[in-house]
Amino acid sequence: RTAGLILLITLALCVAVLEVLGQTRLGDIQPLIYFRALTHIVKVDVDHRNTPGLNPGINSDGIRSLREAPGVKRSDFNIVFLGDSFVYGKGLNYYKTVPYQLEELLRAESGPAISVFNFGWISSSPVLSRRLLEDVGHKYQPDLVLLGLDMTDFRDDLLYSNILNGKKMFRLKKFFPASLVALDLFLEKSRVLSPVRKALFGVPAERFFPTNQPLAESRPYLETTLEALEGIRDYSVDELDADFALVLFPRNYQYSEVESPNSWERELYEPLGPYVLEPFRLFSESADELPYPVLSLLEAFRATEVHPHCFHDDPHWNVAGAALAARAIGEQIRQAGLLSPGDGSL
Numbered sequence: 001r002t003a004g005l006i007l008l009i010t011l012a013l014c015v016a017v018l019e020v021l022g023q024t025r026l027g028d029i030q031p032l033i034y035f036r037a038l039t040h041i042v043k044v045d046v047d048h049r050n051t052p053g054l055n056p057g058i059n060s061d062g063i064r065s066l067r068e069a070p071g072v073k074r075s076d077f078n079i080v081f082l083g084d085s086f087v088y089g090k091g092l093n094y095y096k097t098v099p100y101q102l103e104e105l106l107r108a109e110s111g112p113a114i115s116v117f118n119f120g121w122i123s124s125s126p127v128l129s130r131r132l133l134e135d136v137g138h139k140y141q142p143d144l145v146l147l148g149l150d151m152t153d154f155r156d157d158l159l160y161s162n163i164l165n166g167k168k169m170f171r172l173k174k175f176f177p178a179s180l181v182a183l184d185l186f187l188e189k190s191r192v193l194s195p196v197r198k199a200l201f202g203v204p205a206e207r208f209f210p211t212n213q214p215l216a217e218s219r220p221y222l223e224t225t226l227e228a229l230e231g232i233r234d235y236s237v238d239e240l241d242a243d244f245a246l247v248l249f250p251r252n253y254q255y256s257e258v259e260s261p262n263s264w265e266r267e268l269y270e271p272l273g274p275y276v277l278e279p280f281r282l283f284s285e286s287a288d289e290l291p292y293p294v295l296s297l298l299e300a301f302r303a304t305e306v307h308p309h310c311f312h313d314d315p316h317w318n319v320a321g322a323a324l325a326a327r328a329i330g331e332q333i334r335q336a337g338l339l340s341p342g343d344g345s346l
Contacts, residue, residue: 015176015179018178018179018182019176019177019178019179021035021036021178022035022036022038022039022177022178022179022181022182035178035181035182035185038181038185039177039178039181041123041163042163042170042173042177042180042181043173043174043177046128046160046163046164047128047131047132048121048123049062049121049132050062050063050064050088050121057094061136061139062121062132063117063118063119063136063140064088064089064094064097064099064118064120064121065117065118066094067115067117069136069139069140072115072139072140072141073113073115074141075113076113076114076115077110077113077114077115077143077144077339078114078115078117078140078141078142078143078144079099079102079103079114079115079116079117079142079143079144079145079146080117080119080133080137080140080142080144080145080146080242081098081099081102081116081117081118081119081120081146081147081148082119082120082124082126082129082132082133082145082146082147082148082232083119083120083124083129083146083147083148083149083150083249084120084121084122084123084124084125084148084150084153084156085120085121085122085123085124085316086098086120086148086150086249086316086317086325087099087118087119087120087148088118088120088121088122088124089118089120089322090122090314090316091311091314091316091318092316092317092318092319092322093319096319096322096323097118097322098148098317098322098325098326098329099116099117099118099120099326100116100118101322101323101326102116102326102329102330103115103116104326105326105327105330106330106339110339114339117140117142119132119133119137120148123156124156125153125156125157125160125225125228126147126149126157126225126228126229126232127156127157127160127161127164127224127225127228128160129147129228129232130228130231130232130235133145133232133235133236134235134239137235137236137240138239138240141240142236142240142242143242143243144242144243144244144245144333144338144339145232145236145240145242145243145244145245146244146245146246146247146329146333147229147232147244147245147246147247148247148249149225149229149246149247149248149249150249150251151210151211151248151249151250151251151254151279151280151298152208152210152211152251152253152254152269152279153207153208154209154210154218154221154222154224154225154279155203155204155207155209155221157224157225157228158202158203158221158224159201159203161224162201162202162203167202169183169200169201170201183200184197184201187200187201187205188205188206188207193205194206203221204218204221206268207265207268208268208269209221210222210278210279211251211253211254211269211273211275211276211277211278211279212269212270212273212275213275213278214275214278215275215278215279215281215282218278218279219282222279222282229246229292230291232244233291233292243338244292245292245293245294245295245333245336245338246283246290246292246293246294246295247295247296247297247329247332248279248280248283248294248295248296248297248298249297249325250280250296250297250298250301251315252271252301252309252310252315253266253269253270253271253272253273253276253315254272254276254277254280254298255272255298255301255302256271256272256301257271257272258307259307259308259309259310260308260310260311260312260313260314260315261312262312262313263313263314263315264313264314265315277298280296280298283296293336293338295329295332295333295336297325297328297329300324300325300327300328301321301324301325304324306320306321306324308320308321309321309324
């Protein structure tokens with residue numbers, strides 16, 4: 001009985017310490033920054049969008065743009081570019097991001113009447129991008145909506161959807177958000193406890209599960225993303241009177257063994273492993289059934305002679321990689337007939 005009481009007291013103290021660590025600023029200790037960020041997302045702000053005015057490149061809507069919505073011209077061909085850190089341009093100067101470089105390329109051929117608005121932010125996902133588009137997308141009067149999909153990280157959609165819907169363990173988020181995050185991170189590190197994590201949180205244990213196993217095993221967990229994409233397409237067409245296209249973004253380990261040799265996440269996957277292209281197969285097999293065009297950057301990155309095009313210690317594109325992506329996107333949206341007639345070609 002005494003041992004049980006001691007165990008309960010110890011557990012209560014651990015939970016209390018976790019909640020303090022997760023919800024209190026304690027200096028710039030990197031693991032704590034990440035831990036607190038996740039706790040904040042779970043408890044307070046699942047959207048965790050860019051903070052308006054945080055720097056000169058973020059406008060009042062939290063969009064990475066030097067332009068405000070009232071300055072958008074209906075007469076222009078406006079493109080809203082949704083996505084995560086690859087669209088946002090993690091590690092890149094504002095003028096070197098994919099959306100900005102895409103705008104420059106299109107304007108070089110067509111004049112200044114094309115505008116591309118960067119709706120990406122770090123750790124976004126289709127579920128959250130849909131919410132942002134529905135909140136402020138109309139202000140930018142888009143003719144075309146693009147979404148850049150990271151073809152490795154589908155788990156964020158499962159996490160955010162479960163939080164928003166209060167499923168499973170996330171019903172406790174108001175009371176024990178940091179403890180939930182800590183438990184999730186602990187279970188994530190153990191293959192043995194993978195079934196426990198699935199049961200409690202409704203997500204596979206491995207962050208890169210879609211590229212570490214056959215598509216048949218992953219498919220049930222990809223439906224959340226597919227539903228969000230269809231919702232974005234429907235809102236774009238029905239409410240914004242805009243076209244929608246999906247752009248598939250490969251991670252470097254899906255086509256290369258040499259890019260980002262010191263990436264902080266390298267131990268989580270096998271470069272050029274047997275299942276790395278399974279997410280691409282998901283879309284190739286259903287291309288005829290999808291209500292939107294699917295563009296892929298995989299071949300452009302496979303064929304490039306530009307190296308390095310990613311940071312040496314991070315999987316994101318450097319300036320050269322962003323330029324390559326922008327050019328490939330520009331070429332493909334023209335080929336797909338998604339720009340107004342007479343725009344020329346890249």
